[in-house]
């Protein structure tokens with residue numbers, strides 16, 4: 001397991017958390033994954049953040065970038081809190097999106113059919129492109145719940161996804177890795193520990209594809225629980 005933050009262990013809670021972190025093959029009880037389990041690297045527990053290795057092939061990544069490229073539009077809010085271009089891809093656009101959706105559904109065990117999840121959002125960051133610290137869940141009424149962010153390119157420098165409170169930063173050095181985290185606790189409240197940012201790209205460019213899955217529609221797939229930390 002490669003992790004530069006591995007050494008950042010000071011408090012007993014952090015030491016306990018680091019011992020619990022591990023790599024594993026997962027089938028998530030899905031028949032779809034029995035013959036080809038996914039490779040999970042558990043990066044953090046609170047908030048839960050996992051990196052799935054080799055989740056999409058280079059060919060699929062190139063295909064998705066090509067499909068999105070003509071539709072990219074520049075996102076530059078007035079306060080410059082984010083600088084990137086993005087496009088939304090429906091699953092009817094190409095079978096590659098259908099196949100990716102199938103894998104995301106198997107991996108998460110969640111219902112990702114519309115309207116229970118967003119379409120795939122493909123995002124391109126050029127040099128200086130970034131996304132300032134934010135939450136993916138609505139902070140007034142929680143709507144979105146979990147995020148899967150697939151990395152479609154490598155970046156020469158910069159561009160990490162940083163979880164500010166967890167002191168965890170995941171570099172975009174590996175094409176085809178997928179980062180997954182829960183934005184909401186089981187009791188439906190937003191997880192304040194998920195504050196995260198896309199660090200500025202310093203060299204090269206960065207492509208990611210985001211899948212936001214809504215809380216609504218998952219009632220029998222991710223059960224509610226009263227524990228505010230769960």
Ligand SMILES: O=C(O)CCC(=O)C(=O)O
Pocket residue numbers: 123131136159160161162196197198199208210
């Ligand atoms: O690109 C990243 O590293 C983070 C992107 C992100 O957080 C988002 O699109 O909501």
Ligand SMILES: [Fe+2]
Pocket residue numbers: 134135136196
């Ligand atoms: Fe985000």
